[in-house]
Amino acid sequence: MLETQDFRDFSISSWYDLFKHVSLRTFIIELPENLIEKLSTGESDIDVEDFPTDFRDNLKNALNALNRNAFVKDNWHAPTDARMFSFGNTLKVTNVEDILLYFTTSGIIQEDLSSTRGLPFCLALKKWINIHPAAEFRCIVINNVLRGVTPRDWPTYYAHFKEEGPQIIENLSQFYNENVKLKFPRKSYVFDVVLSYPDKPFVLDFGPLNSKTNLYAFSWKEIQPLLSKDVPEDMAPVFRYIESDIGIMDEGRRLK
Ligand SMILES: Nc1ncnc2c1ncn2[C@@H]1O[C@H](COP(=O)(O)OP(=O)(O)OP(=O)(O)O)[C@@H](O)[C@H]1O
Ligand SMILES: [Mg+2]
Secondary structure, three states: OOOHHHHHHOOHHHHHHHHHHHEOOEEEEEOOHHHHHHHHOOOOOOOHHHOOHHHHHHHHHHHHHOOOOEEEEOOOOOOHHHHHHOHHHOOEEOOHHHHHHHHHHOHHHHHHHOOOOOOOOEEEEEEOOOOOHHHEEEEEEEOOEEEEEEEOOOOOOOOHHHHHHHHHHHHHHHHHHHHHOOOOOOOOEEEEEEOOOOOOOEEEEEEOOOOOOOOOOOOHHHHHHHHHOOOOOOOOOEEOOOOOOOOOOOHHHOOO
16 A cells, blocks of 8 residues: 555655756646546546646647657656557657547556545656667665666566676666665665666656565565665665576575
8 A cells, every 4th residue: 555655755746856867857747627627537538728828838838848759657657558549659749639648548647646645646748768678677775775676678588688787787786876875765665767878877767665566577575575674785786687588587696
């Protein structure tokens, strides 16, 4: 069960200012009351002209500033279940109608809307970037120590992980130590990073660490006991990935 504090801390409207310099350019726009009403009653034929002018102007300005190439989320989630309504399944946003289409058809957005716990419901328009699936990692932080790293494209075999694993760990540890550690207001959480050379790593998102979180290569069963365990601060994280194209994992990579 998510606590109210979880909703607050993991909302992009809470963390974006702190991590702006290491994340994608984002415009956060509060939804007007009448749009929230239409979304919560499941109304699908929504006309953008019905909304207050300042909201429409904010949206247009944000889209223009992002060169009409954006990705949209609410405070917490992307409407990934509305992917099939987008051109090429990309969820790319090029105009206001795209945003309304994804928001009205996504069950994920509906669910977030029904559990805002009093936080203003927002849309976050982010700069669009082409992300290689092998470049996305979910990092697991337990009691302020980066303990686990998993590819988000799981379970897919990527041959280069074996050779580049140590470098990936080194880069993510450095990124965590310099930019995230003790800056995010929680002790245990997950954060998603994109590592694509020669660009600098950037944070895509933060999320709670609980039984509902997708931990990809890890299981909640093995992570949960670590929450009550203290380990040296400099303990290296485990990078777990598919080690061969027949999908066998190295038993030596168990978390201690
Ligand atoms: N700015 C962007 N440009 C292009 N693609 C993006 C962008 N942001 C995210 N994506 C793609 O969309 C996917 C889902 O985005 P994101 O992780 O932000 O969603 P989420 O709802 O927070 O997911 P989860 O529930 O797993 O935390 C990412 O894995 C990434 O591949
Ligand atoms: Mg997320």
